[in-house]
Amino acid sequence: MAYSDKVVDHFNNPRNMGSFKKDEEGVGTGMVGAPECGDVMKLQIKVQDDTIVDAKFKTFGCGSAIASSSLATEWLKGKTIEEAQKIKNTDIVQELNLPPVKIHCSVLAEDAIKAALADYQKKADEKTK
């Protein structure tokens, strides 16, 4: 099964590839993996005043995993923490037209978003203590 045009586009021109320093102010880091295929995904958000001002990712895996995380960073930018929580893997599946065998890639991206948000929250809570 061939990849959809959108997957190919994200694969060839990944958006927001890279990383922030983990201990940087307002940065939340999510690292997740898929044990079945061994794909590894790192997704980071930079938050200011409850809004995600920047997002970056690094993914080592198949085209769908790269496209899913690339798309996720695009969507995250400009969203509030609350809005970001609402991103679902099914939204990614729909946008990228992922076939059933690649749905786990979108799940991985959702997990990465959740992990990054949780990490940001944890760091913020520690600061206010």
Add this chain to the structure above:
Amino acid sequence: MPVPLEAVMDHTHTHNPSGRRELQMARSMCWHCSSEVTGEYFCERCVKVQPVSKDVDYFTCLGFPRRLSIDQQRLEAKFYEMSRAFHPDFFQGKTPEEQTISLANSALLNTAYRTLRDPIQRAEYLLDLEAGAVKEIRTTPPADLFEEILELQDTLEEYRSADRTSAAGQQLRTKLQDEQQTLERRKTDMETHLQRLFAEWDALQDRGEATDAARATRDKILKQMREILSNRTYVKNIVNDLVATIS
């Protein structure tokens, strides 16, 4: 009426837990003459081949107990014996129903054999079968390992874009070669650990105790196996990337 192919060939890794008690080699009633099937793969009365139930797991299909150490020679012998019984070539002149059953049985048999033949795939499959009963079998991602992998991927990226004949390129290459060796050693260690867990699992199953302690041990072994198998996959992937880039 012929059995639709896709229905009989749909052998996924998932199993119906409620159907586990009725696991059997062939359906108990012959699809053709409705008599009780007493033979192993064929109805003794009308001599028709019998479909292997979809609920049968691969261990049962090949007549092995659910253990992680398997006698490879016995497995192979059993596979050949069953292949000869089911092979579609022997059903050329038979009815469409029998041809369909022969094809479906052969497909199931091939998948079962391929899965059980490889120790890692066998363990992954056993985990799939047993996982339903184990809570939280999904372990937390190994953060240290991920950090290491991501860092290594960065170095790989650097090497790919570097001039490989330059001193810096050579240095990177040596570094990556060292990493490859370290990781391969770790993969071997993981496999040794897995072998130990496999033996523990088999011993536990052989004892067949139904105590809380036995159940706790069982869950612990399964969880450890899941964790090491996952980590092994991550390590295997990065080793493959290393090998592909520097050799």
